[in-house]
Structures are given as C-alpha cells and as structure tokens.
Amino acid sequence: MLGRVNHIAIVVPDLGKAVASYRDTLGASVSAPQSLPEHGVTVVFVELPNTKVELLEPLGEGSPIRSFLDKNPSGGMHHICYEVDDILVARDSLIERGARVLGAGEPKTGAHGRPVLFLHPKDFFGTLIELEQV
Numbered sequence: 001m002l003g004r005v006n007h008i009a010i011v012v013p014d015l016g017k018a019v020a021s022y023r024d025t026l027g028a029s030v031s032a033p034q035s036l037p038e039h040g041v042t043v044v045f046v047e048l049p050n051t052k053v054e055l056l057e058p059l060g061e062g063s064p065i066r067s068f069l070d071k072n073p074s075g076g077m078h079h080i081c082y083e084v085d086d087i088l089v090a091r092d093s094l095i096e097r098g099a100r101v102l103g104a105g106e107p108k109t110g111a112h113g114r115p116v117l118f119l120h121p122k123d124f125f126g127t128l129i130e131l132e133q134v
C-alpha cells in the first residue's frame with residue numbers, strides 16, 4: 001500500500017522565521033508560502049533530494065493544528081505523509097482493517113493539488129499519518 005515518503009511536516013509558531021532558518025541557516029531551497037484556508041494552515045515546502053519537509057503555521061480560527069501548537073509552543077514534528085497509488089482503495093482497506101480515517105473519510109485536495117486523507121495518531125503509535133495519492 002505505502003509508497004515513498006512524500007513529506008515530513010513540522011508545525012512552527014512563526015513561518016517567516018522558520019523559512020529564514022531553513023533557507024539561511026540550513027541553506028535549503030524553500031517554496032513560497034501557500035495559504036490553504038480549507039485546511040486552516042499556511043505551508044511552505046523545503047525541497048530535499050529524496051523527500052520534502054512541510055513547514056506549517058495555523059491559519060484562521062479552528063485550525064486543526066492550533067491545539068498542537070498550544071501544547072508545543074516551540075513547534076514540533078506533526079505528521080508524516082506517505083504516497084499511495086489509489087487513495088480510495090487505501091482508505092477502504094484501512095477501514096476494513098480497523099484504522100480510523102479522519103474527517104468524513106472523503107479525500108480533500110492537499111497542498112500539491114492531489115487527494116489526501118489523514119489517519120488517527122492514536123492508531124499509529126502517536127503519529128499522525130497523511131496519505132497522498134500520486
């Protein structure tokens with residue numbers, strides 16, 4: 001079922017500072033910020049040879065990462081995104097195997113314009129998993 005790691009996501013309290021740190025201190029190539037109100041986040045991607053790092057800042061009221069940031073005010077690792085060939089096949093098989101798919105179970109369009117789903121962190125050793133169809 002699982003393909004490549006598409007990205008590792010880090011929630012940050014100040015996206016501008018995080019971009020400067022990755023760009024200027026770590027010398028990395030960082031994309032322009034994307035505001036995703038439907039997801040309640042603003043994101044940038046740090047391009048790496050074998051995967052990406054997604055830096056996330058809460059956007060607006062009701063952001064799903066606000067509570068995470070309240071608990072981790074300096075920021076922290078938030079989720080890992082695995083690629084899948086067919087997100088609906090993956091979803092149905094995961095539900096059949098007892099995993100909880102977050103939201104209404106219907107894929108949303110992610111930052112890359114592709115369908116994504118999230119799996120409950122409590123089902124996977126305290127790790128929030130995102131699946132992205134590629």
Ligand SMILES: CC[C@H](C(=O)O)C(=O)SCCNC(=O)CCNC(=O)[C@H](O)C(C)(C)COP(=O)(O)OP(=O)(O)OC[C@H]1O[C@@H](n2cnc3c(N)ncnc32)[C@H](O)[C@@H]1OP(=O)(O)O
Nearest residue numbers: 039041064067068078102110111112116118121126127128
């Ligand atoms: C899709 C656009 C973009 C992309 O890549 O394309 C993104 O990745 S957007 C990313 C932001 N969106 C999401 O994260 C959507 C899915 N997340 C959620 O629905 C929530 O964050 C949820 C349900 C995982 C947690 O919500 P919340 O923190 O408000 O709930 P609780 O405080 O009740 O948490 C329940 C329980 O889970 C623990 N928790 C929460 N977040 C994480 C996490 N990221 N990793 C590990 N564990 C997490 C939290 O501590 C609670 O544990 P407990 O022991 O019960 O205290």
Ligand SMILES: [Co+2]
Nearest residue numbers: 009054081130
């Ligand atoms: Co993500």
